[in-house]
Amino acid sequence: xxxxxxxxxxxxxxxxxxxxxxxxxxxxxxxxxxxxxxxxxxxxxxxxxxxxxxxxxxxxxxxxxxxxxxxxxxxxxxxxxxxxxxxxxxxxxxxxxxxxxxxxxxxxxxxxxxxxxxxxxxxxxxxxxxxxxxxxxxxxxxxxxxxxxxxxxxxxxxxxxxxxxxxxxxxxxxxxxxxxxxxxxxxxxxxxxxxxxxxxxxxxxxxxxxxxxxxxxxxxxxxxxxxxxxxxxxxxxxxxxxxxxxxxxxxxxxx
Numbered sequence: 001x002x003x004x005x006x007x008x009x010x011x012x013x014x015x016x017x018x019x020x021x022x023x024x025x026x027x028x029x030x031x032x033x034x035x036x037x038x039x040x041x042x043x044x045x046x047x048x049x050x051x052x053x054x055x056x057x058x059x060x061x062x063x064x065x066x067x068x069x070x071x072x073x074x075x076x077x078x079x080x081x082x083x084x085x086x087x088x089x090x091x092x093x094x095x096x097x098x099x100x101x102x103x104x105x106x107x108x109x110x111x112x113x114x115x116x117x118x119x120x121x122x123x124x125x126x127x128x129x130x131x132x133x134x135x136x137x138x139x140x141x142x143x144x145x146x147x148x149x150x151x152x153x154x155x156x157x158x159x160x161x162x163x164x165x166x167x168x169x170x171x172x173x174x175x176x177x178x179x180x181x182x183x184x185x186x187x188x189x190x191x192x193x194x195x196x197x198x199x200x201x202x203x204x205x206x207x208x209x210x211x212x213x214x215x216x217x218x219x220x221x222x223x224x225x226x227x228x229x230x231x232x233x234x235x236x237x238x239x240x241x242x243x244x245x246x247x248x249x250x251x252x253x254x255x
Contacts (some may be wrong), residue, residue: 020188026059029190034059036150038158041065042156044143045176047073051109051176059190061149061212063135064088066098070111075147077112087132098132105133142167193252 111132140160
């Protein structure tokens with residue numbers, strides 16, 4: 001009797017190789033997602049008085065968000081127009097004037113150039129054309145601040161109704177009180193998240209679970225924070241190394 005040949009059946013991986021860790025995939029996502037989508041990055045309650053600002057990197061783009069004297073929150077590229085030096089390296093602060101320490105160029109809360117040593121009065125130099133590069137910004141009814149790095153002329157405002165609904169369900173209000181933020185670093189990219197120690201120290205934060213829920217609400221694909229069973233080798237290696245950084249900023253309950 002002839003025996004049947006054995007056939008090895010393999011299951012295709014659910015995710016692309018390097019999905020959690022690949023620099024190449026991240027470079028594609030940087031252009032296709034982060035450079036074109038409206039992204040909620042912080043909450044209005046983070047800014048209490050004119051001049052309050054935060055700075056951070058979003059997929060490698062240095063960004064600063066500041067509250068103006070007119071109570072409008074604006075976002076700019078955190079890069080001086082003179083020599084492309086970083087305007088501020090602080091993660092947060094308060095100042096009505098943003099000064100570059102390289103050559104002293106200074107900007108107001110609207111991003112306008114107010115001081116340019118050795119350039120004032122120079123023929124052909126126009127301060128109004130040398131302000132900080134603006135980033136499209138939108139603050140929704142729930143107080144979430146969205147930015148879009150696409151500088152195109154025709155750009156629709158984000159559909160914020162689902163995020164506002166989320167905020168209402170979790171008691172997040174535009175006049176709420178800021179509690180804290182936290183940072184998670186490792187050899188993984190933005191599609192991975194994990195509970196950090198600061199979250200355990202602040203009772204209100206675990207209630208939000210916002211870093212995953214917001215992704216779902218805005219329509220981005222969501223992936224599990226940990227694979228308890230059948231972890232891939234690349235995922236295990238990612239947990240032990242250092243590569244990308246995920247910044248999560250969300251407000252707390254109440255005023």
